[in-house]
Amino acid sequence: MAEKVLMKGNEAIAEAAIQAGCRFYFGYPITPQTEIAAYMAKRMPKIGGTFLQAESEVAAINMCIGVASTGKRVMTSSSSPGVSLKAEGISYMAGCDLPALIVNVQRGGPGLGGIQPSQSDYFQATKGGGHGDYRLFVVAPASVQEMVSLTAHAFNVAEKYRVPAMLLADGTLGQMMEPVVIDDITVEEHDKSWALTGTKGERAHNIINSLSMLPEELEQWNIDRYQRYAQIEKNEPMWEEYMMEDAEICVVAFGIASRVSRNAIRAAREKGIRVGMIRPITLWPFPKEMLLASSEKVKAYITVELNMGQMVEDVELATRCRRPVLSANRAGGCIPSPEQVLAQIEAANRLGGEQ
Amino acid sequence: MAQTQMLFAGFGGQGILFSGKFLAYDGLISDKQVSWLPSYGPEMRGGTASCSVVFSDETIGSPIVSEPDILVAMNLPSLDKYEDAVVPGGLIFVDSSLVERKVRRTDVTTYYVPATRLAAEQDMPTLANMILVGKLIRETGVISTDNIDKIIEKVVSARHEALKEQNKKAIAIGLHYE
Amino acid sequence: MGKIVFQKPKALTDNPFHYCPGCTHGIIHRLVAEAIDELGIEGKTIGVASVGCSVFAYNYFNCDMVQAAHGRAPAVATGVKRSNPDNIVFTYQGDGDLASIGTAETVHSAARNENITIIFVNNAIYGMTGGQMAPTSLPGQVTQTSPYGRDVNTVGYPVRICEMLSELEGASYLERVAVNNVKNVKLAKKAIKKAFQNQIEKKGFSLVEVVSTCPTNWGMTPEKSMEWLEQNMLPYYPLGVFKDKYAQEEAK
Numbered sequence: 001m002a003e004k005v006l007m008k009g010n011e012a013i014a015e016a017a018i019q020a021g022c023r024f025y026f027g028y029p030i031t032p033q034t035e036i037a038a039y040m041a042k043r044m045p046k047i048g049g050t051f052l053q054a055e056s057e058v059a060a061i062n063m064c065i066g067v068a069s070t071g072k073r074v075m076t077s078s079s080s081p082g083v084s085l086k087a088e089g090i091s092y093m094a095g096c097d098l099p100a101l102i103v104n105v106q107r108g109g110p111g112l113g114g115i116q117p118s119q120s121d122y123f124q125a126t127k128g129g130g131h132g133d134y135r136l137f138v139v140a141p142a143s144v145q146e147m148v149s150l151t152a153h154a155f156n157v158a159e160k161y162r163v164p165a166m167l168l169a170d171g172t173l174g175q176m177m178e179p180v181v182i183d184d185i186t187v188e189e190h191d192k193s194w195a196l197t198g199t200k201g202e203r204a205h206n207i208i209n210s211l212s213m214l215p216e217e218l219e220q221w222n223i224d225r226y227q228r229y230a231q232i233e234k235n236e237p238m239w240e241e242y243m244m245e246d247a248e249i250c251v252v253a254f255g256i257a258s259r260v261s262r263n264a265i266r267a268a269r270e271k272g273i274r275v276g277m278i279r280p281i282t283l284w285p286f287p288k289e290m291l292l293a294s295s296e297k298v299k300a301y302i303t304v305e306l307n308m309g310q311m312v313e314d315v316e317l318a319t320r321c322r323r324p325v326l327s328a329n330r331a332g333g334c335i336p337s338p339e340q341v342l343a344q345i346e347a348a349n350r351l352g353g354e355q
Numbered sequence: 356m357a358q359t360q361m362l363f364a365g366f367g368g369q370g371i372l373f374s375g376k377f378l379a380y381d382g383l384i385s386d387k388q389v390s391w392l393p394s395y396g397p398e399m400r401g402g403t404a405s406c407s408v409v410f411s412d413e414t415i416g417s418p419i420v421s422e423p424d425i426l427v428a429m430n431l432p433s434l435d436k437y438e439d440a441v442v443p444g445g446l447i448f449v450d451s452s453l454v455e456r457k458v459r460r461t462d463v464t465t466y467y468v469p470a471t472r473l474a475a476e477q478d479m480p481t482l483a484n485m486i487l488v489g490k491l492i493r494e495t496g497v498i499s500t501d502n503i504d505k506i507i508e509k510v511v512s513a514r515h516e517a518l519k520e521q522n523k524k525a526i527a528i529g530l531h532y533e
Numbered sequence: 534m535g536k537i538v539f540q541k542p543k544a545l546t547d548n549p550f551h552y553c554p555g556c557t558h559g560i561i562h563r564l565v566a567e568a569i570d571e572l573g574i575e576g577k578t579i580g581v582a583s584v585g586c587s588v589f590a591y592n593y594f595n596c597d598m599v600q601a602a603h604g605r606a607p608a609v610a611t612g613v614k615r616s617n618p619d620n621i622v623f624t625y626q627g628d629g630d631l632a633s634i635g636t637a638e639t640v641h642s643a644a645r646n647e648n649i650t651i652i653f654v655n656n657a658i659y660g661m662t663g664g665q666m667a668p669t670s671l672p673g674q675v676t677q678t679s680p681y682g683r684d685v686n687t688v689g690y691p692v693r694i695c696e697m698l699s700e701l702e703g704a705s706y707l708e709r710v711a712v713n714n715v716k717n718v719k720l721a722k723k724a725i726k727k728a729f730q731n732q733i734e735k736k737g738f739s740l741v742e743v744v745s746t747c748p749t750n751w752g753m754t755p756e757k758s759m760e761w762l763e764q765n766m767l768p769y770y771p772l773g774v775f776k777d778k779y780a781q782e783e784a785k
Contacts, residue, residue, distance in 0.1 A: 006383045032395055050615045055641035062605035066612020069599045092602050176418050177391040179383050196597040198577035198620050207591045208599040262416030337421055
């Protein structure tokens, strides 16, 4: 078994990617994720891999498209403003059915925003960001250990369904250190007959392309892609339940917000409030069925987020608006305190009592 | 649940992050749950720096220490900013060569160590932080003194062999400071 | 039995070109395909199509192809080449793609001396979108978005890519050719073949700029377009080798 080490989240992502067989990394410096690039710059040359600091985020994501076209594992990472720049390339990846991993260690926005942790790219990650009908497989780790396991998992899922995947973290998770063991990484083998390798004169030429001038053809491509998305929605949702057995109040939080919520939930339990948490680990597919089932017992939901409450609508949709959905949130790089979350749990508890 | 929340704060360049990292490595060696979270960004160079360390027997919730059990304040702005956040009954360690005022709280235990002066006297001006760490270990027992050498081996890179002895010396000064 | 005097290069598919009558893309496609045939590299070549009139290049070249976003072909080619260094990787880009929206990708792939081949078709106009001003449109040139002629006081001057890149230490081989007459077509063929040969020999970044026409959007007959090219384009975009690092080194 691998040794337990103390590692920053950013470094853990990088090492996990390498262990998952990624030998190509393209990026551009931006706080608070530059450790990923620095780690790759150090490691890749020693293992026959490629690290290249691109001239721009735009170039970096397109270099990823180049490698992905050849059927190999490739990754880029950035933080919010940089991911906006990559949006074009991400849309092309989706349109070309190319697997790759994009890491977003989020910071406050919009615009240049700030450099402190945020989750305000939730919409961008789960609803689009780039143009066109497409989805990303989006994972949201909540610990350094999970940054390892989900990095590896995201590569596998991306290749299985030929979709780009995004690991959505934030400045806190990227910068914090926790003990971590980097093992148990499985590299799945998936069909790569579509990859560009040169025909060697033995097959018809492969074309990686998102363009069609025939509306019916382009529509069919979209329909086919959505059939794969349906498979992902069926097979790949991940979530964690915490103290949900008897919960009447349910916190919904991912990433760093779920950790703050844990403190608040423990404190609320000490006060006798029956509160628990559903932590989405995949943000797309969103754990809709689980949330809907929980609404049989739960009286009210609270999203805890580092944004203006972007996930509220997804919880409302998943639970079909059967219960009120409150939010305990901070934005701009601020983090909700356990006290703030506790206060909202108490408010939800009173609300629940009135019904 | 046994949990200790520690906050180190001071100027960038005082080794704030390193102090926290030193303690965090004890968590690794002792198989405790531990998290270490630095402040980051341009303020690291000359502005204020802080670092949260949490020890716990079970899964750590928030790694952000907003109500520390233990505060180490290496400059006045840090004491001003975090004094009121310390939990009642908590501990505050102050570098008294840089912070002229006393702690105002009466419901906490306070330790004053002129760490910057002591470090300068020993010709290791960059290690005031580790003198405070030594004092913290002495007063809290939050880490075992047996682990000090092992941690030094992990956190000080082999390239800086001489620094290992210096760090040990600085911690020892803190450990023996009355 | 008669001797075959003309046939389609193997590196071209049977798909008929969609290009306008008189367009020089057909000639340039053919020259690229002939170079690939003659070097015997079709089976290991990977092409990168760009956005512009040549966006469908993936339908015409028989090798593996990827279609890149506007301006990003050199970045995509960088990824392909880094992943498969034994493959021969080329991009085929127009002036809007390479010299406007993709200038950064062009400059930096040259600066890195990426071992790729770039075919740059400069016809001083945006063809696919219907004739707007290009980064290479000439001073005074009337286009849909410069209806009073390109005014250098407000929109600046055309970009001479070969001259600009020649200042970069990284770029290996830069040549400007034209396809306005038989002699120049032959020279263009030679340059394009050399740009591929360089890659085989791992000589690094090779770019051939092909000065060409756009009869449709210039609003001229193909013949008149050639005249306009000679009278207006060539004085501003002189033909020749702007950099040949290895030839220069050998000469020393």
